[in-house]
Amino acid sequence: MTATDTNATDATPFAMNGPKHSVDLPETLGxxxxxxxxxxxxxxxxxxxxxxxxxxxxxxxxxxxxSSSAYATEEILRVLFQAIGVFAFSLLVPITVAxxxxxxxxxxSYRETIKEYPTAGxxxxxxxxxxxxxxxxxxGVALLTDYILTVSVSVAAGTAALVSLVPSLEPYTVxxxxxxxxxxxxxxLKGVKESGLVFAIPTYFFIGMGVLLLAVGFxxxxxxxxxxxxxxxxxxxxxxxxxxxxxxxxxxVFYGAGLYAVLHAFASGGAAxxxxxxxxxxxTAFRRPEWKNARVALxxxxxxxxxxxxxxxxxxxxxxxxxxxxxxxxxxxxxGQGVFGGKNxxxxxxxxxxxxxxxxAANTSFxxxxxxxxxxxxDNFMPKQLTKRGHRLVFSNGIxxxxxxxxxxxxxxxxxxxxxxxxxxxxxxxxxxxxxxGMAKHHRTKREPGWRRGIVINGIGAVLSFLVLTIVAITKxxxxxxxxxxxxxxxxxxxxxxxxxxxxxxxxLEHEARAAxxxxxxxxxxxxxxxxxxxxSAARAIQYARTLVPDEMRAVHAAVDPVVxxxxxxxxxxxxxxxxxxxxxxxxDRRVQRTLAEAVAEELxxxxxxxxxxxxxxxxxxAWHHLLHDSTSKRIVEALAGLPHANVTIVPYQxxxxxxxxxxxxxxxxx
Amino acid sequence: MAIFxxxxxxxxxxxxxxxxxxxxxxxxxxxxxxxxxxRRVKVQPRAGVPTLEVVVGDETGELSVVFLGxxxxxxxxxxxxxxxxxxxxxxxxxxxxLNPTYTLR
Numbered sequence: 116m117t118a119t120d121t122n123a124t125d126a127t128p129f130a131m132n133g134p135k136h137s138v139d140l141p142e143t144l145g146x147x148x149x150x151x152x153x154x155x156x157x158x159x160x161x162x163x164x165x166x167x168x169x170x171x172x173x174x175x176x177x178x179x180x181x182s183s184s185a186y187a188t189e190e191i192l193r194v195l196f197q198a199i200g201v202f203a204f205s206l207l208v209p210i211t212v213a214x215x216x217x218x219x220x221x222x223x224s225y226r227e228t229i230k231e232y233p234t235a236g237x238x239x240x241x242x243x244x245x246x247x248x249x250x251x252x253x254x255g256v257a258l259l260t261d262y263i264l265t266v267s268v269s270v271a272a273g274t275a276a277l278v279s280l281v282p283s284l285e286p287y288t289v290x291x292x293x294x295x296x297x298x299x300x301x302x303x304l305k306g307v308k309e310s311g312l313v314f315a316i317p318t319y320f321f322i323g324m325g326v327l328l329l330a331v332g333f334x335x336x337x338x339x340x341x342x343x344x345x346x347x348x349x350x351x352x353x354x355x356x357x358x359x360x361x362x363x364x365x366x367x368v369f370y371g372a373g374l375y376a377v378l379h380a381f382a383s384g385g386a387a388x389x390x391x392x393x394x395x396x397x398x399t400a401f402r403r404p405e406w407k408n409a410r411v412a413l414x415x416x417x418x419x420x421x422x423x424x425x426x427x428x429x430x431x432x433x434x435x436x437x438x439x440x441x442x443x444x445x446x447x448x449x450x451g452q453g454v455f456g457g458k459n460x461x462x463x464x465x466x467x468x469x470x471x472x473x474x475x476a477a478n479t480s481f482x483x484x485x486x487x488x489x490x491x492x493x494d495n496f497m498p499k500q501l502t503k504r505g506h507r508l509v510f511s512n513g514i515x516x517x518x519x520x521x522x523x524x525x526x527x528x529x530x531x532x533x534x535x536x537x538x539x540x541x542x543x544x545x546x547x548x549x550x551x552x553g554m555a556k557h558h559r560t561k562r563e564p565g566w567r568r569g570i571v572i573n574g575i576g577a578v579l580s581f582l583v584l585t586i587v588a589i590t591k592x593x594x595x596x597x598x599x600x601x602x603x604x605x606x607x608x609x610x611x612x613x614x615x616x617x618x619x620x621x622x623x624l625e626h627e628a629r630a631a632x633x634x635x636x637x638x639x640x641x642x643x644x645x646x647x648x649x650x651x652s653a654a655r656a657i658q659y660a661r662t663l664v665p666d667e668m669r670a671v672h673a674a675v676d677p678v679v680x681x682x683x684x685x686x687x688x689x690x691x692x693x694x695x696x697x698x699x700x701x702x703x704d705r706r707v708q709r710t711l712a713e714a715v716a717e718e719l720x721x722x723x724x725x726x727x728x729x730x731x732x733x734x735x736x737x738a739w740h741h742l743l744h745d746s747t748s749k750r751i752v753e754a755l756a757g758l759p760h761a762n763v764t765i766v767p768y769q770x771x772x773x774x775x776x777x778x779x780x781x782x783x784x785x786x
Numbered sequence: 787m788a789i790f791x792x793x794x795x796x797x798x799x800x801x802x803x804x805x806x807x808x809x810x811x812x813x814x815x816x817x818x819x820x821x822x823x824x825r826r827v828k829v830q831p832r833a834g835v836p837t838l839e840v841v842v843g844d845e846t847g848e849l850s851v852v853f854l855g856x857x858x859x860x861x862x863x864x865x866x867x868x869x870x871x872x873x874x875x876x877x878x879x880x881x882x883x884l885n886p887t888y889t890l891r
Contacts, residue, residue: 669828674864680827681863687829688857695830701864 133424149506152304157508160711161626166402173288175479178395179265182324182476184423185469187214187387188431189446190536191380193438198376206377211428214384215421217579220312221391222417224551224576227569233406237396238550239490245553245560248494250613252547254604255491258392260599261542262484265389266477266521268539269528270295272445274475277559278467286440293522295474300518303481306507314478317471322419329426331603332454338431343435345478379590385540385583387424390476391417392546396483430454442531445469462504477521481584485513495617496610514700530586530692537595542603544584548672551577569773570607592636622722636730637725639720640665644695644729645751646672649686652768656731657695658768673702673710702743707747715761727762728755736771804869804891810846812874812881814879819871821891828862830857841880842868849874849881858886867891 118558142150150156167175191210195203232241238258243251274292278284284291335341394413401408427450436449444452446479448466485501489510492501498512505511528534549572560571642665644655660668670687674680680699687697702710711728718726732748735741748765755761805869806821816828825848826841838853840862853859872886 331794406870677865684827684858684863685828699827699829699864701823701825 119510120656123255133432134367138727139684140175153507156737159764168402169408171181171315172401172408172412172414173395174273174315175482176393176412177419178318178472178475179269179393179479180416180476181318181389181390181420181423181470182269182272182472183387184325184420184427185447185473185531186268186445186536187211187275187424188427189436189438190383190386190533191428192431192436192446193533194376194380194383195654196438198379199373204435205381208425210377210381210384211425212706213381215425216385216514217385217583218388218391218417218421220572220576221547222389222413224547224554225391225395225413225573227554227573228396228550229409229413229560230406231554231569232395233398233409237487238392238553240485241550241553242546243494243555244492245556246549248496248614249607250553251494252491252496252607252610253603254546255487256603256610257542257545257549259491259542260603261389261539261546262480262487262541262608263517263520263524264535264539265480266296266299266517267316267528268532268535269473269480269536270299271525271528271532272468272523273477274443274530275442275532276448276466276469276473279444280463282443285443289526292525293578295477296522297460298526298615299474299478299481300514303478304505304507304511306352306509314475317468317475319470320464321468322423324461324465325423325426325616328454328465329430331449332426332430333435335454336430337438339438342432343433345520349681358361367456375590378448378586381538382583382590383588385544385587386536387420388751389540389543390479392543392550393479393483396486400476413762422576431460452681458520471489472698480521483516485510486518488513491607491610492613495621496614498613499617503539503737517703534595535749537591538599539593539743540587541584541596544587545603546578547575547580548584551580557779569753590645618632637723639667639724640719640725640727641724642668642716643711643718645668645731645748646666646670647707647731647747648683649690655691655768656729656766659764660695660729661692667694671714672697673707673708674697674699675702675705681712687719708750709753710759712754715755715758718758719758725760725762726758727764729764729766732765732767734767734777736769792801808846809842809844809849812847812849813853814881815873817871819869820849821867822848823867824862825866827862835882838862842870849883850877850889851883851886854885862888863888 125634188211190206191207192203195206199206211331232244237253238252242254258719259297263293270292271288273295274288277291278288279536305367336402394409394416398405398409401412427447430450430453431446434450434453436446436453438446448462451462451465452458455465462503488497488501492499500512501510501512501516503512524535554573556571558566558573563569592600642660642661642663644653644656646656657670660670665707670685672680683697684699698714700710700714715726715728717723728751730751752763752765755763798825804819804821806819809820809822812818812820813848820842822842822844824840828839830837830839836855836857838856838859839855840851841848842851843849851872867890869889870883870886871888872883874881874883876882
């Protein structure tokens with residue numbers, strides 16, 4: 116074997132450490148897990164390529180609205196039962212009809228909104244456009260709180276449907292609800308927008324089951340085959356301790372507390388129309404011509420909701436279901452039992468359909484909340500992080516915020532629909548009122564063809580929404596609505612404060628930026644290399660420093676330990692780096708960052724020097740490796756951050772990137 | 787422009803005082819004895835003229851001390867207390883003493 120051969124074999128391990136020319140940039144473990152769980156990252160180009168046809172769009176946008184029929188009747192009944200007992204059933208249909216009238220006008224109003232704001236509809240945009248930023252914050256925050264509530268209410272109601280079907284699950288109501296929220300959030304982080312079918316099947320399944328329920332119900336009704344579910348009730352046995360059966364005729368109940376109860380019941384029924392705004396938020400997702408298709412979808416949604424809601428209320432007056440304190444079995448499940456004749460296959464299908472559409476309704480909020488929050492953030496009223504599209508092109512932070520807040524709400528209320536309902540609908544009607552009033556103003560300013568008709572429609576919409584809002588706020592105030600009445604202004608104030616911060620930051624950052632960029636530079640540039648000891652991490656920094664051409668350059672060592680300082684001193688004299696002298700600075704109080712900051716400040720003192728500090732930083736491969744070391748380099752960066760014209764360059768050293776040549780075991784390292 | 791005020795270092799003074807001039811009161815061109823602590827050491831690598839430059843300070847000020855022809859003086863390290871006798875002259879921002887006699891204390 117020749118000498119050259121030996122050299123070649125010796126050199127092999129070093130050659131591997133030397134400069135490699137293929138770029139090897141491994142992804143972090145976290146990212147690999149994320150890609151595995153959520154699927155590969157979507158490119159920005161893939162945004163908004165899918166347009167929805169009417170049937171799919173109805174499924175995607177109307178699940179929130181249509182699903183309300185699963186609990187609206189029950190919530191009206193619950194209030195009526197407590198107040199007027201037996202007369203509850205005689206007032207159920209009139210209240211339902213009143214709610215449907217409101218629904219009718221809201222649909223008419225939103226037809227206008229869709230036509231006038233086909234690109235970016237929604238209460239926030241309409242209000243901002245016509246009334247300015249501050250009212251838009253009110254509309255937006257109100258809507259955001261209701262999106263959170265939509266998730267909580269829908270999931271709680273969906274769980275109730277499941278528990279009605281399988282009563283043994285009752286102890287796990289809260290856990291099941293939170294699990295549903297987690298599943299929906301995960302699905303949204305993955306980006307479920309692609310799959311219209313996922314929406315279409317449950318929505319149409321529920322609509323189908325609902326229509327079947329009504330058809331069978333009315334057929335039996337006509338044939339006289341529909342009976343009271345709890346015959347005992349007719350003879351004065353009441354759930355929930357109502358004592359009103361002494362009152363003789365229905366008209367008496369319209370007096371005093373009775374009238375209040377009716378309004379309260381009406382307010383609870385207001386939950387039914389939440390979700391009407393969903394289509395106007397998403398007009399851009401429709402196939403061309405967008406606004407026309409969106410209008411058709413809105414009509415279909417309105418008719419479906421109206422039919423199901425009214426039909427269920429009529430059947431309820433014949434079947435006499437009972438509302439339970441625990442929330443289960445639900446009224447719709449009792450109606451199903453009465454109509455289909457017991458807990459049979461059709462009843463099970465109805466319950467599953469209810470569960471699915473309610474879970475989907477929650478999902479609608481997961482599409483709307485993050486987008487609305489991103490509008491707020493785009494206008495500098497919410498943290499900028501909400502505008503960031505994540506891995507799968509969805510607003511990940513908004514999704515997480517919604518999931519967390521709705522889960523908290525579900526846990527706090529024990530996943531009980533009747534405890535959530537009083538909080539519900541205030542926000543929606545606030546935003547309805549503002550956006551409809553905004554539309555009326557829009558017609559008046561723009562005077563497009565048919566503007567007079569538009570003013571009338573949106574005017575009625577605004578007045579009606581405001582009326583309902585007032586009724587809801589007053590009758591439900593003591594039942595929990597006060598939370599929202601207090602919360603919304605507080606949140607708006609918070610957003611305004613946030614906005615002021617953003618605006619002042621932006622103003623400062625933009626003030627004479629161009630002049631600052633072209634201003635004369637500092638005359639002198641000093642580079643300081645922070646050196647702890649002479650290791651590979653410091654070597655990287657020294658090597659990097661040697662590529663720079665400043666006016667002055669030196670390494671600085673803050674001497675905490677005199678032995679280390681002396682060792683470094685000796686080693687440095689042997690290095691032979693003519694351009695990089697070492698300065699050892701006494702550091703009697705052991706604050707390395709402070710000593711370095713003083714050295715930098717001294718260089719800056721002449722007011723015409725730019726200082727760069729090179730800070731070697733070890734990059735650990737595992738998170739727990741950080742625990743083994745203090746983070747002096749981070750503290751150095753923080754200590755220098757406040758000094759003008761002091762700049763910090765982190766020189767990373769990747770631990771575990773070098774393969775060491777085998778070390779003779781007999782000798783040990785000098786330190 | 788004093789961005790940072792120096793830390794007070796009065797607590798360092800533990801050795802018995804000798805007849806030394808406070809550094810703040812040193813004038814140029816005359817022999818002077820000072821008594822202070824080595825605050826900084828500048829290590830010149832093996833290139834050019836061998837020099838050892840240190841900064842010595844007491845609570846009244848700092849001056850720079852240069853030993854020509856030497857790279858290392860055992861005992862003169864950061865934090866050691868030293869008494870020096872020499873002639874100070876003005877260098878750009880500091881007073882500077884070239885090749886003083888020194889006593890480690």
